[in-house]
Amino acid sequence: MFRPKLFDTLKNYNRQQFSKDLMAGLIVGIVALPLAIAFAIASGVSPEKGLYTAVVAGFLISALGGSRVQIGGPTGAFIVIVYGIVQTHGVNGLIIATFMAGVLLIIMGLARLGSVIRFIPHPLIVGFTSGIAIIIFSSQMKDFFGLKMGTVPAEFTDKWGAYIAHFNSINLHATAVAVVTVLIVLLWGKVTHKIPGTLIAILVTTGAVSIFQLPVETIGSRFGSIPSSIPTISFPHIDFETIRSLVQPAFTIALLGAIESLLSAVVADGMTGGNHKSNVELTAQGIANIFSSLFGGIPATGAIARTATNVKNGGRTPVAGMVHAVTLLLIMLFVGKWAALIPMATLAGILVMIAYNMSEWENFRSVLKGPKSDMAVLLTTFFLTVFIDLTVAIEIGMILAAFLFMRKMIQFSDVRLLSGETGENADEQDKEAISNYHVPDGVDVFEISGPLFFGAAYKFKDAMKLIEKTPRVLIIRMRHVPIIDATGIKTIEEVYKESKRRGTKLILSEVHSNQVLKELRVARLLFAIGKSNVTTGFKEALERSRLVIHQNA
Numbered sequence: 001m002f003r004p005k006l007f008d009t010l011k012n013y014n015r016q017q018f019s020k021d022l023m024a025g026l027i028v029g030i031v032a033l034p035l036a037i038a039f040a041i042a043s044g045v046s047p048e049k050g051l052y053t054a055v056v057a058g059f060l061i062s063a064l065g066g067s068r069v070q071i072g073g074p075t076g077a078f079i080v081i082v083y084g085i086v087q088t089h090g091v092n093g094l095i096i097a098t099f100m101a102g103v104l105l106i107i108m109g110l111a112r113l114g115s116v117i118r119f120i121p122h123p124l125i126v127g128f129t130s131g132i133a134i135i136i137f138s139s140q141m142k143d144f145f146g147l148k149m150g151t152v153p154a155e156f157t158d159k160w161g162a163y164i165a166h167f168n169s170i171n172l173h174a175t176a177v178a179v180v181t182v183l184i185v186l187l188w189g190k191v192t193h194k195i196p197g198t199l200i201a202i203l204v205t206t207g208a209v210s211i212f213q214l215p216v217e218t219i220g221s222r223f224g225s226i227p228s229s230i231p232t233i234s235f236p237h238i239d240f241e242t243i244r245s246l247v248q249p250a251f252t253i254a255l256l257g258a259i260e261s262l263l264s265a266v267v268a269d270g271m272t273g274g275n276h277k278s279n280v281e282l283t284a285q286g287i288a289n290i291f292s293s294l295f296g297g298i299p300a301t302g303a304i305a306r307t308a309t310n311v312k313n314g315g316r317t318p319v320a321g322m323v324h325a326v327t328l329l330l331i332m333l334f335v336g337k338w339a340a341l342i343p344m345a346t347l348a349g350i351l352v353m354i355a356y357n358m359s360e361w362e363n364f365r366s367v368l369k370g371p372k373s374d375m376a377v378l379l380t381t382f383f384l385t386v387f388i389d390l391t392v393a394i395e396i397g398m399i400l401a402a403f404l405f406m407r408k409m410i411q412f413s414d415v416r417l418l419s420g421e422t423g424e425n426a427d428e429q430d431k432e433a434i435s436n437y438h439v440p441d442g443v444d445v446f447e448i449s450g451p452l453f454f455g456a457a458y459k460f461k462d463a464m465k466l467i468e469k470t471p472r473v474l475i476i477r478m479r480h481v482p483i484i485d486a487t488g489i490k491t492i493e494e495v496y497k498e499s500k501r502r503g504t505k506l507i508l509s510e511v512h513s514n515q516v517l518k519e520l521r522v523a524r525l526l527f528a529i530g531k532s533n534v535t536t537g538f539k540e541a542l543e544r545s546r547l548v549i550h551q552n553a
Contacts (some may be wrong), residue, residue: 002109002283004064005276009317017316024315025323028071028306031196032058032324033331035306035354037219037339038347039074040298042139043082045091047219047339048226048332049298050074055230055329057288057300062321064284066277067265071306071321072288076354077260078253078299080135080390085249087154092236093246098293099235100243100250101257105286108258114278117258123370123378124397125259126363131385131393133358136351143348144178146171146216156386174216174345177205181349193312198350205346219347220340228336230329233294252391253289257301261285264302271311305357373404406455413450415463418477432479432510432538442472443545449480452488452516460491470502472552473545477538479510489523496529505548508534509541 032054040050054073061072085094108114135156141163142152148169153159181201188197209216219226265276285301292300310320367378377400384393418434434445446463450456467474476495484492492508499506511517511534520526526534535541 002280003277004280004284004318005066005068006063006318009068009319013317013319018319020314021317021320022323024310024313024320026327027194027196027313028310028315028320028324029327029331030199031309032071032073032303032306032328033339034198034202034342034347034350035303036074036328037342038351038354039076039079041219041223041344041347042076042079042136042351043074043298044086045082045094045298046223048336049296051226051328051332051336052230052295053292053297053300055325055332056295056297057292058328059322059325060288060291061261061284061300061302062318062325064280064287065302065318065321066280066282066284067268067302067307068274068276068317069268069272069307069311069315069320070261070265070276070281070302070318071310071324072261072285072300072302073306074298075260075301075303076136076351076358077129077132077256077301079139080132080385081249081252081256082298083139084154084389085246089242089246093242094298095236095293095296096238096242097246097250097253098289098297098299100246101253101299102286102289102291102293104251104254105257105282105289107286108254109279109281109283109286112279114258114262114282117255117262117278117282120259120398121374121377121401122363123367123374124381124394124401125263126360126367127378127381127397128385128390128393130359130361130364131382132390133355133360134386136358137355140348140351140355143217143344144175144352146174146345171216173214174343177209177214177216177343177345178349178352180208181205181346182353185350185353196309201350202342202346205343206341209343210341214343217344218340219342219344222344224340226332226336226339228333230332231296234296235294248391252394253299254286255394256390257285257289257299258282260304261302264304264307267304268307268311271308272316373408377401377404406453409451409453410455410459413448413452413456413459415446415448415459417463417466418445418447434538437538437542439542440473440546440549442549443475443542444471444473445475445477447477447480451483451485452478452481452491453483453485454487457487457491460488460495464495464498471504473505473507473548474499475507475509475538475541475545477509477541478516479512479538481511481516482513484513484516484519489519489525492520493523493525493528496525505545506533507541507544509538510536512536 036050036054037047040047058073061070085097138159147166149166153162184201185197188200261281262278265281269276288300367374377397380400381393381397384396439445444467496506506529
């Protein structure tokens with residue numbers, strides 16, 4: 001049931017909490033202003049589109065979302081994919097892709113996929129997040145050093161080649177502005193956390209550039225004035241060919257938005273002791289992205305840094321996030337013209353710091369010290385993100401993680417012939433070990449441990465080849481088989497048919513898993529083998545085998 005957290009929080013809402021939410025919303029709105037502009041410019045679109053997104057999507061994510069304190073808007077994670085879409089399909093293509101991503105997010109929420117998305121492997125998330133950080137950092141070198149060059153190439157290696165070729169055109173004034181911005185953002189936290197360092201950096205550097213008339217490029221000199229109004233709803237013409245070409249980038253936007261919003265919600269839960277509704281959150285993210293595109297905005301999702309700022313300043317209900325959006329709207333309507341004076345080098349310095357905070361270098365180093373399979377997923381995703389494409393990186397990373405997980409499950413799965421085990425090599429802690437029982441002559445016992453799925457079925461088939469002399473009874477112990485798939489069922493079916501052909505009675509012992517019993521029942525194997533030959537205990541299986549031998553004597 002779609003029930004936003006706002007409805008729950010307003011039941012016992014009071015003036016004291018509104019005062020806290022109001023203050024938190026005002027602060028987060030001020031923090032979000034430069035970020036919205038910077039993310040838009042870095043994504044290859046005009047600065048006001050970032051503001052439209054923060055206002056429209058930010059308001060809807062808070063009002064309709066499944067988290068009490070989530071703050072939504074444009075984020076650094078989208079820069080790479082948005083820039084690529086704009087370069088290939090233009091701004092209209094981006095609007096259509098954002099709309100499609102919103103629809104996909106709503107479908108994810110209604111299909112209750114919120115809990116599934118949270119289980120995406122950690123090395124994969126660290127890999128593409130670190131890769132995105134490197135790309136954001138690389139994209140800012142032109143403005144950071146004030147290089148006189150044309151359009152920055154999209155490819156990573158071409159980008160750095162162009163930087164090196166034009167580095168002799170460095171603007172020392174722009175470089176100084178960028179460095180001062182970085183230093184202020186780094187050091188301001190030691191002074192106070194109540195006023196964001198990014199805001200102080202913008203005020204100081206913009207004031208210095210204006211007062212001393214420094215020869216550096218500003219938002220106004222590159223993009224013109226920032227509109228002081230919200231545009232009317234519009235949507236470009238679309239056709240089937242456009243939709244087909246944008247399915248993949250739209251899916252990437254939706255997946256990135258889902259991952260980042262739920263990660264942000266989980267972080268917020270840890271800070272507040274709350275419990276978000278993941279499926280409601282996904283649905284709200286979808287609605288927000290649809291309306292963001294209709295107003296000409298860019299993709300939006302939950303922003304971890306802004307959400308943390310909200311919590312630290314007392315925000316505890318969605319009202320704070322709604323106030324943050326209204327604050328941005330008022331700034332855009334009445335102070336937006338002054339934003340055109342912000343130097344591009346200042347925004348570059350802010351984005352360099354954002355890239356550093358996104359890099360997760362500590363987590364990156366930690367994963368590198370872990371299992372080789374995790375390291376392989378991390379490095380593959382990282383290098384594909386940086387050198388190829390984010391969409392490809394996520395797809396290949398997911399496939400690789402799945403294959404490596406299956407490999408681990410195959411290693412965990414085991415099939416053994418137990419009939420010859422003695423007390424010396426059996427597990428002394430296992431009271432159900434075969435050494436504690438007397439196995440009649442003419443009875444072979446095999447035990448399967450671990451999931452019996454397509455990756456491990458070949459072990460079962462190989463183990464069956466160990467049978468040198470046809471037994472009168474074949475017992476297969478399944479006490480450690482939690483799940484079985486169609487290949488596992490097919491393998492047992494083949495063993496049953498081969499046993500029947502040889503005149504061997506097949507007994508399945510200790511089938512404890514409800515999932516395994518259900519699949520055996522659906523496949524009609526319970527009926528074929530006979531319910532009396534599927535036992536819940538090994539003792540019962542041995543008694544059944546003695547009865548079979550006695551009847552056939």
